[in-house]
Every structure is written in structure tokens, then in C-alpha cells.
Amino acid sequence: MVEAEGGSEPRATRAPTIYDVAQAAGVAASTVSRTFARPGRVNSQTAERVRAAAAAIGYRANPVAQALSTARSRMIAVLVSDLANPIYAELLRGAQVAASAAGYGVLVEDTREDAATERETAERILPMVEGVLLTSSRMPDSAIRSIAKQRPVVVMNRGLADVPCVVADERRGARRAVEHLGEAGHRDLVYVAGPDASWPNGARWRAFSDACHELDISARRIGPFEPTFAGGFEAALALGGARASGVLVFNALMAVGVIRGLQQAGLRVPEDVSVVGFDDVLIGQIVSPALTTVSTPLQAMGATGLRNLLALVNGARSRGEPVVVPARLVVRESSGVVAARAG
Structure with missing residues (x-):
């Protein structure tokens, strides 16, 4: 057992401190402190020696103390x-x-x-x-x-x-969705809107509307609805009177709700109504039928x-x-x- 200087507590019974690291590395305690708190202010060879000494005696830097001393919480x-x-x-x-x-x-x-x-x-x-x-x-x-x-x-x-x-790239994504539906013969489309406060919602609707106009496709909007499965299910009820052959839905959760709501109303997807969503998440891949969607990484x-x-x-x-x-x-x-x- 090694006694600490001045008859203090034996090192084996307490956690190592920066003073122990300093002694083991042959540097000042302030150098140890800088190595862990401000590594850019210590030359690489010295910092490596300090870290090796710390590892050898089991020293671990205190992140809370570092945050207090540097005003950086990381x-x-x-x-x-x-x-x-x-x-x-x-x-x-x-x-x-x-x-x-x-x-x-x-x-x-x-x-x-x-x-x-x-x-x-x-x-x-x-x-x-x-x-x-x-x-x-x-x-x-x-x-x-x-x-x-x-x-x-x-x-x-x-x-x-x-x-x-x-x-x-909301504009490109929405346009590709409209092009896909247009190529499949759809001439009457509806956008199922999410929250009014959502920036992507506005961007998607504008891109959808512009693309439909350019491709001579009728475009309507219903909503807003909550951006959830329940919101999509509610939207499916509103779609009953829209007589659209295809819908673009604000997000994948809502799109799955739309699919379920349409199916419960006796409509077939995609035979009666085609559904396209945004966000390629797992729920859209496992729903039946699997969701056509605009995907971003x-x-x-x-x-x-x-x-x-x-x-x-x-x-x-x-x-x-x-x-x-x-x-x-x-x-x-x-x-x-x-x-x-x-x-």
C-alpha cells in the first residue's frame, strides 16, 4: 500500500486525483488540468504522457468539473x-x-x-x-x-x-410525387395538409400545387389535420366527398392513417385511390399496401x-x-x- 504525502488517505482507498497523475507523469497539476479541459493548449507529447499516466493509475476526468472550469458543458x-x-x-x-x-x-x-x-x-x-x-x-x-x-x-x-x-428538397420531392401520379393517369389530386405552423407543410403544398398546375392536373387541399395516424384517419373521412383518384399526404404517419381510413370505408388502395406520403419510415414499409413515399436520408x-x-x-x-x-x-x-x- 502506498501512503500519500503528509500522512493523508492511502491512494488505494480513494479515487486518483490530478495530483497523482501529475506525479506519475512528471508534470505540474495545472498541466494535467489543461490536458483534459483545454487539450489544444498542451503539446501533443506531453498530453500523451499525461493521458498514459492517467490510464495507468485509473484516473477519470470529471466532466462536471471540466464544464464549470471552462464554461463549456459539451x-x-x-x-x-x-x-x-x-x-x-x-x-x-x-x-x-x-x-x-x-x-x-x-x-x-x-x-x-x-x-x-x-x-x-x-x-x-x-x-x-x-x-x-x-x-x-x-x-x-x-x-x-x-x-x-x-x-x-x-x-x-x-x-x-x-x-x-x-x-x-421539398419542391423536388413533391414534384416527383405529382409526376408519378400523373404518369399513372391521375388528373384529380388532393393534398392532405398537416399543421399550418409546419414549414414543410407549406413548402409541400406550394410545390404540389405548382406541379399540378404545370402538368394540367386538378389540385385541391384538405386540412389541416394533426400529423398523426389519427389525423390521417380523420382525413380519410373528409376524402369521401373529394372524389380524387390520388392523394399526397403530409407525412408517413398520416398516410398510413389515410390508407386505414379508406379501407375501413370500403375503398381499395390503390385500385380506388392512390396514396403517396412523405418520410420513408418503417411504418410505411410494413403497412399493407406498402406506402409509396418521398424519401430523404x-x-x-x-x-x-x-x-x-x-x-x-x-x-x-x-x-x-x-x-x-x-x-x-x-x-x-x-x-x-x-x-x-x-x-
Whole structure:
């Protein structure tokens, strides 16, 4: 057993300290502290020797103490509109992998599709984090800009001037969906809208409407509906009087609800009504018939947003234009040709 200096507690019965590491590495305690808290301020050979000594005696840096000493928590907040929506699981996975690779943790908050809750949550957690990733924010532009003045912010699934954004190519995605239905002979289409406060909802409707106009296809809109299975099921009831041969639905959860609602009403998908959604998540792949959908690489999107946020945290200048992630149409069984419809 080794006695600590001055007759203090034997080292074998307590956790190693930076003073133990300093003695083992032959450096000052302040050098050990800088190695773990500010690694860029210690030359690489010395830092390697300190880390080797720390590993040899079982020393582990205290992340809370480091945060207090450096005013850096190495935590990023990710605010999501609805954790029950599977698109956020994909976005979060990409963001968490990117954060972990950079030595950061992720604090996730569900704001329940409510702008006031989102604003209150953001203000509450700002002191605990170095940056904020907003996914499908429901807050007004002014509120987002206010938060961006206090911490680095990146906005996902929403275009906003003066704040860094990562968005899907909504225009291209919606156009491909309309082209696909038009090529199958559909001339009367309906867009099933999600929340009015959703930026993608507005972008998708505009792209849908423009594409229909260019292709001489009748375009109507119903909604808004909740962006959930239940919201889609409710929309299916409203579609009963629309007499459309094809529908484009705000998201995959709603699209599955639309399919179930149409089936319960005695209509066949796609023989009577073709259904196309957005977001290629698992539920759309396992529903019968499997959902034709506009797909974006959600994990890659989450990782891109997180990496861009960390760049801002570390002093990078904001990009002037949004980062646009490509979208593609995945054709499955829920869409078909008009000729296959009964009657």
C-alpha cells in the first residue's frame, strides 16, 4: 500500500486525483488540468504522457468539473415536435452519432407540437447547453432568432433567413410525387395538409400545387389535420366527398392513417385511390399496401445539422444559404394506374 504525502488517505482507498497523475507523469497539476479541459493548449507529447499516466493509475476526468472550469458543458439540445413520430428517431440517431464522435452529449426535449412549450423549453435549457438543434420548429421566426442571439442554433426542416438551416428538397420531392401520379393517369389530386405552423407543410403544398398546375392536373387541399395516424384517419373521412383518384399526404404517419381510413370505408388502395406520403419510415414499409413515399436520408440529415451546429459552437461563420438534402420517390404498392380502379 502506498501512503500519500503528509500522512493523508492511502491512494488505494480513494479515487486518483490530478495530483497523482501529475506525479506519475512528471508534470505540474495545472498541466494535467489543461490536458483534459483545454487539450489544444498542451503539446501533443506531453498530453500523451499525461493521458498514459492517467490510464495507468485509473484516473477519470470529471466532466462536471471540466464544464464549470471552462464554461463549456459539451452538451447540445435537440428539440423535437413529437417524439412519437418516427422521423425524429431517425434524425436523432444521426445527430447523436455525430455528437458522440465529437465528444458531445445530446439533451432531447419533446415540445409536443406546441410553440409556447417549445419557447419555454428552449429558454429553460439554454444555460445548460452550448447549442440548440431545432427540428421542425413550431415557433415564430422572431422567437427562433431571439434564441439564436443567445446560443448557436441550427434549424432542421425549416427555411429561415439569417439562421443556419438544413432542409429537404421539398419542391423536388413533391414534384416527383405529382409526376408519378400523373404518369399513372391521375388528373384529380388532393393534398392532405398537416399543421399550418409546419414549414414543410407549406413548402409541400406550394410545390404540389405548382406541379399540378404545370402538368394540367386538378389540385385541391384538405386540412389541416394533426400529423398523426389519427389525423390521417380523420382525413380519410373528409376524402369521401373529394372524389380524387390520388392523394399526397403530409407525412408517413398520416398516410398510413389515410390508407386505414379508406379501407375501413370500403375503398381499395390503390385500385380506388392512390396514396403517396412523405418520410420513408418503417411504418410505411410494413403497412399493407406498402406506402409509396418521398424519401430523404433522415439520419444523414440529423448528422449534417449536428455537425453544422458544432462548427458554429467552435467559432465558424454561418452559411448564407440553407443546406438542402436531396429527396427521391420510393414507389411501392399504395399507388397505381387509374385504369386499375373499379368503375
